[in-house]
Amino acid sequence: MKPPLPRTLSAVPRLPHVRFEIVKAILTLVAPSVDQSCGSLETTAPEDNYALARRIFRTSLREEFYKAGFRSDQPRWRRGSGRRSGRWSGGAGGVITDQAYRRLRGGHHYVPREIFDDLFKKNQLRPETRKVFDEAVTGPLPKGLHKNDRPHREYTKAVLGLWHQFLGRLGIRSEDMTPDQARKFIHEVLHSDDPRISLYNARFRR
Amino acid sequence: MRKKIRSKEDEDRRYDEQFNTFLLLRDRIENLLEQYGRADSLAGLGDFSAHYHFVQSDQVKVSVANLDLFQPFIVYQLQDIVKEFPGWEIVYTVALDDHLKDWPDMGLYIRGDEIIDTLQRQYFPKKYQSIEYAGSKRGTEPD
Numbered sequence: 001m002k003p004p005l006p007r008t009l010s011a012v013p014r015l016p017h018v019r020f021e022i023v024k025a026i027l028t029l030v031a032p033s034v035d036q037s038c039g040s041l042e043t044t045a046p047e048d049n050y051a052l053a054r055r056i057f058r059t060s061l062r063e064e065f066y067k068a069g070f071r072s073d074q075p076r077w078r079r080g081s082g083r084r085s086g087r088w089s090g091g092a093g094g095v096i097t098d099q100a101y102r103r104l105r106g107g108h109h110y111v112p113r114e115i116f117d118d119l120f121k122k123n124q125l126r127p128e129t130r131k132v133f134d135e136a137v138t139g140p141l142p143k144g145l146h147k148n149d150r151p152h153r154e155y156t157k158a159v160l161g162l163w164h165q166f167l168g169r170l171g172i173r174s175e176d177m178t179p180d181q182a183r184k185f186i187h188e189v190l191h192s193d194d195p196r197i198s199l200y201n202a203r204f205r206r
Numbered sequence: 207m208r209k210k211i212r213s214k215e216d217e218d219r220r221y222d223e224q225f226n227t228f229l230l231l232r233d234r235i236e237n238l239l240e241q242y243g244r245a246d247s248l249a250g251l252g253d254f255s256a257h258y259h260f261v262q263s264d265q266v267k268v269s270v271a272n273l274d275l276f277q278p279f280i281v282y283q284l285q286d287i288v289k290e291f292p293g294w295e296i297v298y299t300v301a302l303d304d305h306l307k308d309w310p311d312m313g314l315y316i317r318g319d320e321i322i323d324t325l326q327r328q329y330f331p332k333k334y335q336s337i338e339y340a341g342s343k344r345g346t347e348p349d
Contacts, residue, residue: 106225106228106258106259106260106261107259107260108259109258111248112246112255112257112258113258114236114245114246114255114256114257114258115246115247115248115255116247116248118245118246118247118248118249119247119248119249122249124249125248140221140260140262141259141260141261141262142261142262143261143262143263150269150299150301150306150311152255152257152259152267152269152301153255153269153271153301153303153306154306156246156251156255156269157251157303160248160250160251163248174248174249
């Protein structure tokens with residue numbers, strides 16, 4: 001049997017709005033109080049209490065995000081991307097199988113599948129790393145005639161440039177890349193300022 | 207309500223069938239082209255790239271960076287493959303690295319029963335300007 005939580009923890013629901021009310025109360029308590037005798041403001045508001053209140057608030061937010069499955073290291077759409085801003089953009093999470101990829105049902109891979117699969121076939125990419133790339137996909141795209149579009153080639157070239165920079169910076173070869181490093185690379189692709197990358201990816205934002 | 211659920215299931219089933227056909231055709235194309243050129247890879251750019259984008263249309267798109275891959279005998283083999291997939295087409299795009307910006311969109315739309323040719327040969331080096339595909343139709347790129 002799990003030991004019960006301390007009374008002070010179990011008595012108050014661990015919900016953000018409840019925590020927020022608690023923080024507001026703490027702030028009220030630590031705010032400079034009025035000296036009743038002469039009506040002047042006390043100047044000795046304890047600064048460390050503000051820090052304490054901030055810490056409680058941030059900790060409770062982090063806990064709630066964690067419980068909701070939020071991970072700050074996952075790649076997200078950048079600010080200014082419309083309704084998608086801040087939302088997960090793929091590239092993180094557990095490994096998936098080829099069958100699972102089929103369930104993802106197509107879409108745009110941020111690192112084009114046709115270029116990372118080739119490394120995998122040549123044993124230059126670990127299966128678990130490949131699966132991270134495989135997972136970083138938009139999911140089903142809306143119907144459309146995929147006409148002659150050369151920007152795909154430019155996108156590939158740009159991603160390739162980033163890839164070599166990334167490997168160089170880390171001093172690794174593709175076969176050494178871990179799934180975490182693959183996630184970091186996808187994050188760089190998603191946040192790249194290179195217009196060949198950002199404009200191409202913008203096509204797939206609905 | 208039940209009708210709605212059924213139509214959603216039908217839609218999903220159709221999507222899955224189309225997507226599986228797409229993957230099959232795409233792999234066949236890549237396997238053929240690998241006999242004549244190198245596929246793009248994270249290790250370096252190659253001669254072609256058979257895209258994985260699936261946009262719910264009966265198309266597989268290939269970017270081609272080497273005009274040698276436009277030789278008729280290769281294109282006819284691609285046509286033989288696409289014949290096995292009625293209603294599908296291969297969008298075979300000219301995407302030369304040195305001319306990504308200054309050449310217009312052009313390529314071939316390879317279907318089981320026809321080839322639509324939108325190549326603008328005046329841009330090509332002389333040895334490629336005389337390339338012709340038997341029974342092809344000249345066309346323009348869709349807007």
